[in-house]
Amino acid sequence: xxxxxxxxxxxxxxxxxxxxxxxxxxxxxxxxxxxxxxxxxxxxxxxxxxxxxxxxxxxxxxxxxxxxxxxxxxxxxxxxxxxxxxxxxxxxxx
Amino acid sequence: xxxxxxxxxxxxxxxxxxxxxxxxxxxxxxxxxxxxxxxxxxxxxxxxxxxxxxxxxxxxxxxxxxxxxxxxxxxxxxxxxxxxxxxxxxxxxx
DNA sequence: TTGACATGCAAGTAAACACTTGCCTATCGT
DNA sequence: ACGATAGGCAAGTGTTTACTTGCATGTCAA
Numbered sequence: 001x002x003x004x005x006x007x008x009x010x011x012x013x014x015x016x017x018x019x020x021x022x023x024x025x026x027x028x029x030x031x032x033x034x035x036x037x038x039x040x041x042x043x044x045x046x047x048x049x050x051x052x053x054x055x056x057x058x059x060x061x062x063x064x065x066x067x068x069x070x071x072x073x074x075x076x077x078x079x080x081x082x083x084x085x086x087x088x089x090x091x092x093x094x
Numbered sequence: 095x096x097x098x099x100x101x102x103x104x105x106x107x108x109x110x111x112x113x114x115x116x117x118x119x120x121x122x123x124x125x126x127x128x129x130x131x132x133x134x135x136x137x138x139x140x141x142x143x144x145x146x147x148x149x150x151x152x153x154x155x156x157x158x159x160x161x162x163x164x165x166x167x168x169x170x171x172x173x174x175x176x177x178x179x180x181x182x183x184x185x186x187x188x
Numbered sequence: 189t190t191g192a193c194a195t196g197c198a199a200g201t202a203a204a205c206a207c208t209t210g211c212c213t214a215t216c217g218t
Numbered sequence: 219a220c221g222a223t224a225g226g227c228a229a230g231t232g233t234t235t236a237c238t239t240g241c242a243t244g245t246c247a248a
Binding site: 067 | 193194195196197
């Protein structure tokens with residue numbers, strides 16, 4: 001399985017995760033349109049390659065139906081980050 | 095300020111954070127020795143450059159005393175990751 | 189069946205990145 | 219003062235990465 005940290009290193013990939021958190025189950029084409037609308041200039045191919053990285057990292061799950069590719073968010077791989085360096089997410093600041 | 099995500103993208107930098115979490119306030123030289131002991135082959139210059147990236151990201155704080163450079167861990171910039179994609183770190187799994 | 193639509197695949201390019209090399213500065217012990 | 223120690227700076231190198239370009243595949247509607 002791929003590297004979650006490396007997957008998060010790119011701003012466009014983070015924007016994809018943001019977009020999927022806002023609306024999971026989007027089509028690749030939808031994703032491209034909405035990212036373009038938010039100022040990202042990435043082409044479809046670029047986004048497709050980013051999705052491959054995110055899928056490798058387990059942050060995204062992909063299912064193909066007909067000619068559509070539906071993309072779902074899975075944030076569970078992020079937990080390893082939370083577990084590795086405990087910043088105390090449950091404790092509030094003083 | 096630098097990019098926290100990009101700072102975490104490198105395995106050696108993550109090992110530095112691990113090492114500092116185990117013992118914060120280490121010297122650069124100590125850090126080099128202990129990382130070498132754990133199988134990392136990075137030179138002092140390489141580690142110094144990694145520290146610059148970590149410092150830029152706010153994950154590490156550096157103070158110079160005499161000829162020693164003391165390095166302290168600061169995990170607080172990680173909180174932005176926790177806040178961005180809520181994976182529910184406080185809820186236990188079912 | 190034909191054409192438009194949604195996506196896949198692969199080679200090439202330019203920039204970013206991690207690391208080395210070589211030398212320089214500053215501090216401490218003796 | 220002198221040598222040894224701890225670290226800094228900067229140019230050069232090789233690899234990785236993000237992106238483009240061009241074409242191929244598969245699906246649906248008419």
